[in-house]
Amino acid sequence: xxxxxxxxxxxxxxxxxxxxxxxxxxxxxxxxxxxxxxxxxxxxxxxxxxxxxxxxxxxxxxxxxxxxxxxxxxxxxxxxxxxxxxxxxxxxxxxxxxxxxxxxxxxxxxxxxxxxxxxxxxxxxxxxxxxxxxxxxxxxxxxxxxxxxxxxxxxxxxxxxxxxxxxxxxxxxxxxxxxxxxxxxxxxxxxxxxxxxxxxxxxxxxxxxxxxxxxxxxxxxxxxxxxxxxxxxxxxxxxxxxxxxxxxxxxxxxxxxxxxxxxxxxxxxxxxxxxxxxxxxxxxxxxxxxxxxxxxxxxxxxxxxxxxxxxxxxxxxxxxxxxxxxxxxxxxxxxxxxxxxxxxxxxxxxxxxxxxxxxxxxxxxxxxxxxxxxxxxxxxxxxxxxxxxxxxxxxxxxxxxxxxxxxxxxxxxxxxxxxxxxxxxxxxxxxxxxxxxxxxxxxxxxxxxxxxxxxxxxxxxxxxxxxxxxxxxxxxxxxxxxxxxxxxxxxxxxxxxxxxxxxxxxxxxxxxxxxxxxxxxxxxxxxxxxxxxxxxxxxxxxxxxxxxxxxxxxxxxxxxxxxxxxxxxxxxxxxxxxxxxxxxxxxxxxxxxxxxxxxxxxxxxxxxxxxxxxxxxxxxxxxxxxxxxxxxxxxxxxxxxxxxxxxxxxxxxxxxxxxx
Amino acid sequence: xxxxxxxxxxxxxxxxxxxxxxxxxxxxxxxxxxxxxxxxxxxxxxxxxxxxxxxxxxxxxxxxxxxxxxxxxxxxxxxxxxxxxxxxxxxxxxxxxxxxxxxxxxxxxxxxxxxxxxxxxxxxxxxxxxxxxxxxxxxxxxxxxxxxxxxxxxxxxxxxxxxxxxxxxxxxxxxxxxxxxxxxxxxxxxxxxxxxxxxxxxxxxxxxxxxxxxxxxxxxxxxxxxxxxxxxxxxxxxxxxxxxxxxxxxxxxxxxxxxxxxxxxxxxxxxxxxxxxxxxxxxxxxxxxxxxxxxxxxxxxxxxxxxxxxxxxxxxxxxxxxxxxxxxxxxxxxx
Numbered sequence: 001x002x003x004x005x006x007x008x009x010x011x012x013x014x015x016x017x018x019x020x021x022x023x024x025x026x027x028x029x030x031x032x033x034x035x036x037x038x039x040x041x042x043x044x045x046x047x048x049x050x051x052x053x054x055x056x057x058x059x060x061x062x063x064x065x066x067x068x069x070x071x072x073x074x075x076x077x078x079x080x081x082x083x084x085x086x087x088x089x090x091x092x093x094x095x096x097x098x099x100x101x102x103x104x105x106x107x108x109x110x111x112x113x114x115x116x117x118x119x120x121x122x123x124x125x126x127x128x129x130x131x132x133x134x135x136x137x138x139x140x141x142x143x144x145x146x147x148x149x150x151x152x153x154x155x156x157x158x159x160x161x162x163x164x165x166x167x168x169x170x171x172x173x174x175x176x177x178x179x180x181x182x183x184x185x186x187x188x189x190x191x192x193x194x195x196x197x198x199x200x201x202x203x204x205x206x207x208x209x210x211x212x213x214x215x216x217x218x219x220x221x222x223x224x225x226x227x228x229x230x231x232x233x234x235x236x237x238x239x240x241x242x243x244x245x246x247x248x249x250x251x252x253x254x255x256x257x258x259x260x261x262x263x264x265x266x267x268x269x270x271x272x273x274x275x276x277x278x279x280x281x282x283x284x285x286x287x288x289x290x291x292x293x294x295x296x297x298x299x300x301x302x303x304x305x306x307x308x309x310x311x312x313x314x315x316x317x318x319x320x321x322x323x324x325x326x327x328x329x330x331x332x333x334x335x336x337x338x339x340x341x342x343x344x345x346x347x348x349x350x351x352x353x354x355x356x357x358x359x360x361x362x363x364x365x366x367x368x369x370x371x372x373x374x375x376x377x378x379x380x381x382x383x384x385x386x387x388x389x390x391x392x393x394x395x396x397x398x399x400x401x402x403x404x405x406x407x408x409x410x411x412x413x414x415x416x417x418x419x420x421x422x423x424x425x426x427x428x429x430x431x432x433x434x435x436x437x438x439x440x441x442x443x444x445x446x447x448x449x450x451x452x453x454x455x456x457x458x459x460x461x462x463x464x465x466x467x468x469x470x471x472x473x474x475x476x477x478x479x480x481x482x483x484x485x486x487x488x489x490x491x492x493x494x495x496x497x498x499x500x501x502x503x504x505x506x507x508x509x510x511x512x513x514x515x516x517x518x519x520x521x522x523x524x525x526x527x528x529x530x531x532x533x534x535x536x537x538x539x540x541x542x543x544x545x546x547x548x549x550x551x552x553x554x555x556x557x558x559x560x561x562x563x564x565x566x567x568x569x570x571x572x573x574x575x576x577x578x579x580x581x582x583x584x585x586x587x588x589x590x591x592x593x594x595x596x597x598x599x600x601x602x603x604x605x606x607x608x609x610x611x612x613x614x615x616x617x618x619x620x621x622x623x624x625x626x627x628x629x630x631x632x633x634x635x636x637x638x639x640x641x642x643x644x645x646x647x648x649x650x651x652x653x654x655x656x657x658x659x660x
Numbered sequence: 661x662x663x664x665x666x667x668x669x670x671x672x673x674x675x676x677x678x679x680x681x682x683x684x685x686x687x688x689x690x691x692x693x694x695x696x697x698x699x700x701x702x703x704x705x706x707x708x709x710x711x712x713x714x715x716x717x718x719x720x721x722x723x724x725x726x727x728x729x730x731x732x733x734x735x736x737x738x739x740x741x742x743x744x745x746x747x748x749x750x751x752x753x754x755x756x757x758x759x760x761x762x763x764x765x766x767x768x769x770x771x772x773x774x775x776x777x778x779x780x781x782x783x784x785x786x787x788x789x790x791x792x793x794x795x796x797x798x799x800x801x802x803x804x805x806x807x808x809x810x811x812x813x814x815x816x817x818x819x820x821x822x823x824x825x826x827x828x829x830x831x832x833x834x835x836x837x838x839x840x841x842x843x844x845x846x847x848x849x850x851x852x853x854x855x856x857x858x859x860x861x862x863x864x865x866x867x868x869x870x871x872x873x874x875x876x877x878x879x880x881x882x883x884x885x886x887x888x889x890x891x892x893x894x895x896x897x898x899x900x901x902x903x904x905x906x907x908x909x910x911x912x913x914x915x916x917x918x919x920x921x922x923x924x925x926x927x928x929x930x931x932x933x934x935x936x937x938x939x940x941x942x943x944x945x946x947x948x949x950x951x952x953x954x955x956x957x958x959x960x961x962x963x964x965x966x967x968x969x970x971x972x973x974x975x976x977x978x979x980x981x982x983x984x985x986x987x988x989x990x991x992x993x994x995x
Contacts, residue, residue, distance in 0.1 A: 100945065101757060101767050109704055109726050109756045179722050181714065265725065273758045297945030298840035320844065325949060326940040328823050332838050335831050510956055513702040548709070548716055
């Protein structure tokens with residue numbers, strides 16, 4: 001039989017099926033939309049009804065006004081009455097993350113997600129850009145030696161109860177008991193309902209003070225709910241502190257003390273972390289500008305806390321948070337105009353696409369207060385202990401090319417001094433900068449340094465050390481961070497071209513800290529100097545010389561931070577400088593110390609910074625107006641909690657809904 | 661022995677194999693997850709370190725304490741505890757959520773099942789029909805177009821298709837919602853607006869999953885149909901002048917559906933695996949997203965529980981199809 005025996009029924013059936021299915025989907029969509037629209041219409045009708053009520057009331061007011069006018073005309077005066085304006089939408093839309101299922105328990109391992117800054121108040125906010133404090137829960141405070149006296153604002157929890165000293169004290173002890181932090185607080189006592197005295201073991205250094213006063217942990221445990229655990233928390237905290245103090249003093253901790261602590265801690269932890277406020281109480285009690293109204297996996301709705309001290313000036317009644325399940329989902333929401341602000345990292349072409357939505361879509365780049373990508377060396381590998389090789393590595397790398405494929409909107413680095421580029425002028429003098437070596441891309445210079453140090457290039461084009469070993473190492477990058485992976489590939493490519501045998505290896509998801517902690521890398525892409533939380537160079541240098549970078553790179557283990565280095569001011573030890581910086585209160589002296597650290601870091605290349613990470617913040621002026629100017633220091637509050645910027649802008653009414 | 665007794669023997673044999681498959685698969689899953697590098701406390705430690713400006717060792721101690729994770733228990737002890745729990749019908753415990761894994765999974769599993777069932781029906785119905793059509797049109801333009809399109813679609817990972825569907829149909833054409841489970845303002849419950857909204861919001865993930873599988877069904881149906889079309893009984897049917905519809909329904913479709921049907925369980929399993937990325941693109945609250953998070957956080961209890969559900973679901977689906985097979989294919993029944 002010929003191939004013309006094409007069955008009509010299957011063909012018809014197929015077309016019919018496809019058409020029916022597509023029609024069904026569209027119909028369902030339309031009906032669903034219609035249904036939602038009907039619900040919205042119902043809502044609108046209700047608003048109209050309310051509006052009608054307003055109009056009626058207004059007409060009544062006008063009537064009374066006219067009556068009064070009539071009366072006053074005879075008396076010679078005419079009172080003026082305001083006619084209420086129609087309401088404009090006061091809904092602010094952002095994207096965020098929260099654990100699901102959601103309990104609203106701040107002590108659960110995954111915490112409260114995006115509610116952290118929107119729902120809970122720290123004592124203060126600290127603006128790194130101008131090093132100033134914005135009082136939040138603390139209306140006033142005074143530090144005298146080791147005692148911090150805090151006067152609390154008059155404000156309430158979203159359940160209407162006033163925030164008191166008991167709440168703050170409960171928050172402090174719960175944190176000490178469950179997180180073993182901050183043990184530096186010896187005790188917290190109530191002077192009156194609005195005054196707390198926090199006593200430290202010794203006068204707190206600026207870093208400690210900043211981390212305690214800017215964290216909302218003091219607001220996590222309203223006494224009315226968590227007070228039932230307070231006595232046990234104090235007991236566990238006391239035991240834990242005793243152990244901690246003994247460890248600091250180098251004493252052996254008695255086994256029975258440790259056993260008692262472990263048992264009491266485990267019992268408290270299991271009870272508190274199993275507590276589900278949302279399920280048990282039907283409400284998550286918080287004292288922030290917004291409180292949790294409803295939460296699903298894909299969206300969270302927050303409402304204005306009417307008892308908050310800024311409720312009267314707040315410009316948004318509702319904050320809607322869409323789940324940040326992936327960057328792709330957030331990009332889609334931005335492009336569709338569904339978000340008022342968000343901060344996903346985007347490649348250049350996508351940024352252009354988002355900004356092309358309309359003239360009201362803007363982008364502000366703020367410093368994320370960290371350098372990344374940065375190359376951290378593992379000094380346990382003898383290769384990297386040669387300063388000449390490190391110099392050659394930085395000179396043979398065109399850092400602007402790496403910048404182009406990562407944070408393309410940021411300026412390129414010339415130095416490697418450890419002070420964030422956007423704060424360079426604030427901390428480093430021109431005189432100091434003139435003394436520093438500029439590590440601009442210069443392959444010829446890199447070659448001459450290597451040759452002068454005894455390196456040779458083999459016939460295979462690979463450099464060899466003075467003792468004949470090939471310069472061969474791996475450059476690791478964390479696989480889920482695609483900007484780090486791209487950076488590693490570009491860096492490796494350039495180094496390979498120059499003559500280093502570099503292989504990129506990827507660190508699988510979830511094991512980065514394991515790999516780094518175990519020193520299972522030669523060189524790795526990481527954050528370099530990071531000023532999170534403090535916005536101060538101390539944070540960056542502490543990280544390099546005694547913190548995470550110092551630990552994983554072997555700087556601490558090998559004593560590289562306590563060795564002496566030649567500087568124009570004589571021989572100096574980086575760790576001593578970092579410790580001095582932690583305690584120095586005078587700004588001019590702080591700058592001197594920072595300059596010395598900058599010199600050592602730049603000249604001895606303990607790590608290789610590429611670019612200062614910029615946080616691109618997309619914001620739309622379609623629905624909200626009053627966004628700060630690009631150079632407003634408030635933007636520097638973004639890193640570590642962009643929601644704080646929203647709280648400031650919405651709470652003070654700086655950001656206003658566009659009317660009409 | 662009667663047919664029924666033979667069938668019972670057959671079913672019992674399949675049941676024993678099912679138990680063996682499930683046991684083997686779950687053992688593999690358990691050891692693969694538990695031997696994964698990574699300590700559940702590490703991710704949390706990094707979070708504490710950055711949030712509270714702590715040294716890593718302190719943050720790690722805090723994290724271990726918060727999770728109550730006992731690193732000292734050997735993996736074989738944990739395996740035996742796992743088997744004991746399974747026999748009691750318990751799935752496991754989530755380190756991060758501090759509650760039974762079943763409670764956590766119960767919130768997300770229905771959403772994934774909804775998408776997978778709809779996607780399976782859509783892709784199977786349309787894909788097989790198109791495949792049979794392509795077989796009849798073999799060598800012609802229609803066959804080439806369908807075949808090429810199917811090959812291209814099959815080579816694209818579900819994640820890419822999900823992104824294309826989201827941007828093309830959601831952002832640009834505004835035909836589907838941009839993600840989520842249902843519209844804002846709709847009250848969840850047994851009410852029409854909610855149910856319609858749920859179906860509406862499932863469109864994106866359903867389309868993304870269905871488009872991937874549709875190509876697979878198309879190619880399977882086409883290839884099987886081409887073989888059957890070459891059989892003598894089909895040619896005889898054509899020669900007898902049987903109507904084309906009858907030919908397809910009685911001569912081609914009956915034998916063609918059997919090998920295709922056996923792929924149903926595999927297809928379901930494949931879609932389940934792909935749901936992780938599809939759900940994160942569409943912000944869909946399914947088990948895929950839950951699994952991705954559990955693995956990232958090294959919440960072993962939750963991750964193993966989710967895999968347990970997946971393994972059991974896929975093997976059960978396969979088992980049911982195997983039970984149906986003799987009823988559908990007289991040749992197997994006879995044997």
